[in-house]
Amino acid sequence: MKRRAFLKTMSASGTAIFVPSSLTLQSLVNTAHAAPVNYDAANVDLNQLTAQFPTLERLPQVINIFLYGGPSELSGNLSVIGDIAAASQSSYENAIPGITRLQNDNNGLITPRAFWSGAGGDVMEFLVENNYMSVYRTMFKRIIDTRSHRQSIFQNQKGSTDTDVTPGIGTRMAVVMDRFRAAFDGHPLLDHPDPGIGNNRLLSELILPFVSFEGDTTFFQTDPDAVVPVGLRFNTLDNDFDNPYLRDNDGNGTELEALANLVQSPAAQARFQRVTDAFTSRANLENRIQALSDASNQTLPTVTEVADQADDVDGANVLQYPNTGFADRLRAAVTLAVENPDSLFITVSGSNGLGGWDDHNNGADRYPDRMQNLFEALRAAVKHIKYSGTQTAGVTQTPGMLARRTDNIMINVIGDFGRRCNLNGSIGWDHGNCQNLFTLGGEAMRPAGALGKVVGTTQRVGTVGTNNQVQDPTSTSYDFEPMALASTIYSGVGITNPEVLTADPDMDPGGQGPIDQTVPNDQPLLF
Amino acid sequence: MKILRLSIVASVVALASCDAGLPSENATNDFIPSGFAAPLSAEEYDSLSSTQKYQVASKAAAAVYKGIPVEDFFDLSAGLANPTLSSTASTYLQTFRSSINNELDNATVAQIQETLLGLDENGNPDPDLQKYNFSNDGKPKEEPYALIAEYPASRTSFIAAISLFLSNTIMFTCAEEMESTNPNDCQKTYSFLVEQITNRVGIRQIIRSYMPSIMNWRIGRSGQNVGVEGLEEFLGLFDRAEDADRVGIACQDVILLPEDQNYELSSTSFPNTEPQVILQEDTNGDGIGDSGGFFITRCDDFYNVVSGHPLLLPRVCEVVVNYMMAARSTDDRLAMCESLVNSGMNTFEDLFKGIIFSREYLMNTERVKGFDEFLLPTLQALQWDSRTNSGSIDERVWRNMASDVNNPLYMGDMAWHTMTLKIGRVPEVPTDALSFANFHKAARENVLMNTGAYRGRRRDVNGQDVYLPGLFFMSDEVLDPTLDGDDTEDDAVKPDIAAMSPADFIHYLFLTVLQRQATAEELNGLLVDPGSPILVNNHLDQDADGNDIIRNFRQDDVASIVFDYISRLAETYYVKAVN
Secondary structure, eight states: OOHHHHHHHHHTSGGGTTSOHHHHHHHHHHHHOOOOOOGGGOOBOHHHHHHHOTTOOSOOEEEEEEETTOOOGGGGOOTTHHHHHHHOSSOHHHHSTTTTSBTTTTSOOBOTTSOBTTTTHHHHHHHHHTTSEEEEEEEOOOSSOOOOHHHHHHHHHHTSSOOTTOOOHHHHHHHHHHHTHHHHTTOGGGOOSSTTTOSSOOGGGOSSOEEESSSSOGGGOOOTTOOOOGGGSOEEOOTTOOOTTSOSSOTTHHHHHHHHHHHSOHHHHHHTHHHHHHHHHHHHHHHHHHHHHHHHTSOOOBOOSGGGOSSSBOTTOBBOOOSSHHHHHHHHHHHHHHHOTTOOEEEEESSSSTTTTOOSSOTTTHHHHHHHHHHHHHHHHHHHHHTTSTTSTTOOSOTTOOOOOOTTEEEEEEESOOBOSSOOTTSSOOBOSOEEEEEEEOGGGSOTTOSSOEEOOEEEESOTTSSOOEEEEOTTSOOBOHHHHHHHHHHHTTBSOTHHHHOBTTTBTTOOOOOOTTOOOOOOOOO | OOBSOOTTOOOOOOOOOSSOTTTOSOTTTSOOOOGGGOBOOHHHHHHSOHHHHHHHHHHHHHTTTOOOOHHHHBOGGGOTTTTOBOTTGGGHHHHHHHHHTSOOOHHHHHHHHHHHHTBOTTSOBOGGGOSSOOOTTTHHHHHHHHHHHHSOSSHHHHHHHHHHHHHTSTTTOOOTTSTTOOHHHHHHHHHHHHHHHHTTOOHHHHHHHHTTSHHHHHHHOSHHHHHHHHHHHHHOOOOOHHHHHHHHHHTTTEEEOOGGGTTOEEEOSOOOOSOEEEOOBOSSSSSSOOBOOEEEOSHHHHHHHHHHOTTHHHHHHHHHHHHHTTTSOHHHHHHHHHHHHHTTOOSHHHHHHHHHTBHIIIIIOOEEOOHHHHHHHHHHHTTOOGGGOOGGGSTTHHHHHHTOTTSTTOGGGGTOOSSOOTTOSOSSOOOSHHHHHHHHHIIIIIIITOGGGTSOEEEEETTEEEEEOOSSEEEHHHHOGGGTTSSOOOEEEOHHHHTOOHHHHHHHHHHHHHSSOOOHHHHIIIIISTTOHHHHTTOEEEOTTSOEEEOTTOHHHHHHHHHHHHHTOGGGGEEOOOO
16 A cells, blocks of 8 residues: 555544544654655756757746636637537536637637637737747646645645655755755856856855745745755745835844844754744845846836737837736746846746635636736736847847846746536536646747647546536547646756656655657647 | 444543643633643742743733733832732733633623724714724724724633634635625624634534535535535545535535625525435545445535534644644644543633643744734733824724735735635744745834834824823823823823833833843843944933933833844744743
């Protein structure tokens, strides 16, 4: 019996009558947790990375957008909507008129690539058509098919099926980078375009390498078995690059800070470690945020290519983001990535709070608008990246005046899980499994043909007229576990065997390798 | 509901400890757990130093958002290096527990309501007469704080505090962030909890009543998801997708209407008729339930299963203990819940009192404070009065912290929203750089260094000249009645404060916020080091005998410096262990 299955059996046994099952499980797992992440088995080779991707000028930067609550996959996948609608408990056509018809058929909502027009589908068409994005329709949990928010978030943000007392993806990256710092120190991929910062840098000199725009997050869950040095710990920023790190009325600051540092012994610092660390971060950020704030206040780039001059530019073709809370967050994340090449892994919440995409109801009215807002912001983001980088004709510097390529910046969008395809009695969708991965930008760190396609084919499964109907990958389709995305991110920083970081000794001992980005397009144009 | 298997039900109600411990004067009605949750005994409390007694008392009070002014606990005239207890301090914990066992009388409650509502002479609410200013939409999130601040320690204040606490957990959040909820759901959930707990309704019955409510359904929204969340939140059972599907079938006739029908809870005339089996055990480890379980046919059956399930009380305990004892080991938290459940915990009052008065909580638990847990007790210890109208802790203090996204006190910027998040507050107070920077900035600049809010001062209150006493100053007319009737009431330094040496004054400030005296190193840095801002700014003087004293009416200036220093200490943000 697998270890975890055994533990669950134990926790459900009669001995647990007066014990919370999760506590019991946690307790047993803590005791049994004898297989920490095997960081030392990783191999890091930045030269191999530069050989594989010759235009890669600096370390890849990943912006990871997480849609908490788990969005329906339908916005990006109406490929079998006819079958889904026919089998649904509630009527799709009554709730969402046009959902089963092609766009060229009497105001239908299905776009040429089977996206949902009005739910971001037209923007998706633009992004795929112009090689800004690929859509993978079959990110699918086979090893542990959980439909729980908690377990799914843990699995996706830790990049492992082993979710008990284990670190997040960002922490795993940071620990490996620290342990293999010799591979990074002085490497040209760490060179900085600001002459004042310069080249031949040490890993420890990176500025804000790990950043969250969503506060504390499982992506950066700490590892009880590994220490992350202060310089590689994550920091949290807000959309406006406000600077709460700066103390007002600090005329006595020098003297009082010196006294506080004198009095707080190492033992006291260890005793109050969490707040001590937060004070350290505050001091580090106090002066750095101002530069980012200044950069964020610069005018956005001018869009020069005709194909891009639509919808999100002003009269002078200056780029504009939509006026939404999510767009503000995304703009801040892109600004950070563009103006601070050292920010390697940035997390952004795709909702205002946890649960924003948990559409058990409101499938017809709220979901399409929310998805439309998401993709309009993403469209602005890829243009922000493109027209800030010197790889684009006519561009000499970023809005913050750095001369750099920006084609190392990648955006990934996922959520907890996909949803069921049955439209329930509240005109929503309950929890499912198979979901879309939307991956954008980062041309310099991808193989040829990685962008501009739709990969994966699905089919409806489940009994007609019941709630438990989902879209699963077809038997011939390419699909991958959520851990494969983590593995892809790890490989971006030169880890040549990333599967060791996603391994779970019990459930997935071999771990998951990166997504195969060479799989060809699966979606023929429908019209 | 037909129960297939009862073998897992083994009712064990432990006998209450023979040693009733320190707190109870009314042991027959009071919950006294034994084992790991055993209360701190009278002997143990008596054996503590005076300062430790203050730490323990303050910790118990702070758990329900109360603070204790130093002058209420110590005899200030005896100095504070080795303080002498006031007449009531030696039995403080007993008195406090007795207080929270007794409800306020109706007249007192009415008087407090009048203060909060600002009733005019005709009994009509007048916003200008309100002690606090609330926002229209955010009032349900703001008023509980005002009530807790205004109610004296009592069962009434205790229930207000624990109802607020529960409203911020995943079990009873009103999830205001969701599209399908609204602020009125927050008011209804909070009022529901207050009423039920006040009426001594047990935990099982409260959850049984809550599950079918529109507040719960506006969060769950579909039968299947009410199943998922009911199993997770109230039983701690995750990954029960098949069970949740069966709950969805049992609840097929219950429907949350869409937005254009105001998310009302409705039903159809076509209930499920086919019994569903849920919560079967997987005895052979193949991932499929094969033994025991419960039949449910209608949604009510599911509510009955959950509210009667053996895992319910342990899970409820787990949720609360995960906050209150966040930094303790899993084994310790487990032991606490085993102890409480085995001791016969039945009500939310049992649960919270069991934790708060336990030796393990009072002596050995250390964790980061939430901002509200810092603010309310600190304000009370500072002898603050909102009517001083000073900065963000003025009459708008509760809306500032609970609702006003543009205010530095706003707890959402500290990732410590109130009644907002679908999953409630996370158990461990967020200390990521941004959240903590906002906490620190609010605590430092808007509370501790905002001496005008608590120094003691004369203000115009509703058109009347009123002297609001505070931490350092009082009306000169109190000290010298012959001044009564002159045009103004002026500041006078409180006699005990005026008589303090600089070192004792520093101790006074430290005790007020940190519940400890300054160390020798700190006294040296603040009073001897030539670079100390207290010396540089010439805040010290000498009396006729050549002894150093705080220069008259500079107490607030010194406090601003000392509190600035204290705000830089990590321990300021912790509920601290006393051992």
